[in-house]
Amino acid sequence: MSATPASPLHLAVALDGTGWHPASWREQVARPRDLFTAGYWADLVAEAERGLLDFVTLEDGLGLQSSQFGELDGRTDQVRGRLDAVLTASRIAPLTRHIGLVPTVIATHTEPFHISKAIATLDYVSTGRAGLRVQISARPHEADHFGRRTFPPIDLGELRSPAGQERLTDLFDEAADYVEVVRRLWDSWEDDAEIRDVATGRFIDRDKLHYIDFEGRHFSVKGPSITPRPPQGQPLVTALAHQTVPYRLVARQADVGYVTPRDAEDARAIVAEIRAEQEAAGRAGELLHVFGDLVVFLDDEQSAAEDRRARLDALAGEPYTSDARVFTGTPAQLADLLQELAAEGLTGFRLRPAVAGHDLPAVTRGLVPELQRRGVFRTAYEADTLRGLLGLARPANRYAAA
């Protein structure tokens, strides 16, 4: 360990069904029959809050889950079906007090006007703890659920071809416009627009409401929002990114980017690329978090974690693979890894519990105390808002006269 005090880490947990391993639902702790109840999600988020985590993300999608990238797999041996992530987050918000709530939204098929007011409302409901994770969908079967666009078949290999890269760039450009609209709408009311001036009968000062007049290649949106500026001003915008095109989205529009480094060297390269893009986007002075994503199997003994992973792989019929590095071991080993990666410029981590009912408590009751002992994680919530927890100031309104 270095002698200088380590900078504190930020920790988030990514919630998806019963966990990220496809056989996780078969574990005793998994509660698969409760997946479509509020109580299940409330319990998970309460556990995350007990561990003083910065926030949870909630996965979502506009089609059934699949083990295949671009199409449905027809499998019946894995969790299928899910609840809307924004509504799940909102259902939990009144039951929690400190933890951030970051649902996934799909930019490709939804309306930025609706999502902007939905996340603003989540921010009101949680008194300043809302964010979003923006995602695209290139899947043809999800486009068929909307019937407004037709997407050609895709697989991961094809996406790496020049034509595939062009399609991806297009979808991410659209997502960047989408986030721009969402953000402008959050600012479309100045904070003091509501005046309740009985003398003149005016409820608002309409000079403090602003048309956003967004005109883009994919859509135009007039504004202002129907919802006043949310408590945080700008709720948190986050995105997962695996390569240059999405790194650019993170650099242009996000407060937190999730990346998937294989090792410390990879982490250093990814962080350098995002920082360069950040500078190119004119955001050099702004705080932009880069979090490492890791799938975690956590047990007090490394052999127990390995056995558990092997048992789940046997149930699934194949070894588990992921876009993110898969960690299998003890809280102390994970703490070592997180500190090693943090030394390369990652400011936090989003952990994906392999089994939510096991690995989430292992994070909050094992990893967190370990990081606290090392002086790199909070021992109490130090702020009332999600931006506050992440060290992000409440931003000035882009439309307010200076």
Place this chain on the structure above:
Amino acid sequence: MTSKPLKQIHLAAHFPGVNNTTVWSDPKAGSHIEFDSFAHFARTAERARFDFLFLAEGLRLREQGGKIYDLDVVGRPDTFTVLAALAAVTEHLGLTGTINSTFNEPYEVARQFASLDHLSGGRSAWNVVTSWDAFTGENFRRGGFLPQQERYSRAKEFLATANELFDSWHGDEIIADQATGVFLRDAKAGSFVHTGQHFDIHGQFNVPRSPQGRPVIFQAGDSEEGREFAASSADAIFSRHATLTDGQAFYTDVKNRLAKYGRRPDQLLILPAASFALADTDAEAEELAREVRRQQVSGATAIKHLEFVWNRDLSSYDPEGPLPDIDPDVSGDHISKGRAQVRMYRDPLATAREWRELAAANNWSIRDLVINTGNRQTFVGSPATIARTINDYVQADASDGFILVPHITPGGLDDFADKVVPLLQEQGVFRTEYEGPTLRHHLGLAHPDAADDRVAS
């Protein structure tokens, strides 16, 4: 002597809206956007054993004369998101949200209602509204794309498509047997194909069947098309006919339309919006009613309401002075945007003539005229008077109950809950405890069975 058994009354609470019914200038008026206001309002409604809470929606801020209208409450939350949060602070109360079928897609809305129904344990309801205007459309990717005459055709197909999605899961698909490793009974769960004039979609819906099967469906339009839509497809109507004779006429009209769709009268509830002025005595309530109407119509508001008819900038007129001599402008675009109310004045020249005569005969100023021609509170009186009137209207088939619209946020329902509801309970016409977990239970509506519907269609 034989008599009809007493009807049970249904009561709901409309969160005060963004119009001049809501008095924001009162010292008791709280926030219209902080969650605490919604939670207070919902908890009051649940304490009073109301059937449900009702939220309106508007997707573009209103404008008049090209400027954002600033005299009423402006700003509200996203309907779905606030209802999901209210599910956390209530246990039984139904959660009814207005969602526009024009500026949404069936797959997404069906996901949201099915999710809300799961997250509330079966308490969701959808007030299906439709619009066509390009003004609101400027906030959306697709713009104002719908010809006015197609709005009900799209709304009907939208609802039918959403129902197909709700019914695409039958409720028995999820096995989740940890021992055998079977999660889903059927790999094709949620399959749907819809081919129609407005929607051409197919695939698999990704929210399993919710506790109510489908949300309770409300309809609010009053036109001939709206009434047919309700008779064919809705579980309840949010109507505006809250007086005895008007209510009875509407009730009879709509219930008589049900037979041709193979439906019984008890399968469609008629629930008019109703405002109230409640005080200890009838005389005090009359005084309160007058005072509230003056609060609702400030001088500035009176001028703006006159502009709805005149369709001209009347800002140079004195609200305490006489009505304008000039006639309404019937030539062009309407001065007011995003407001359904202005369509009420079909013949502005005649309305202006009539109003001038009324004002002259009564010596009314502009403000007096607007106050006196505007809506009087539906119920004015002591707790006993209001309880009796509500019960009389329901037993006389003017409605099946009421959606109450208080004028103060968030405490405007408190006195009603504490003083009127107990009297209705004493008369045996309103529940003292919730009898079931879902909104369909509260409203006496059957839970749809997806499998049966599938066989029948």
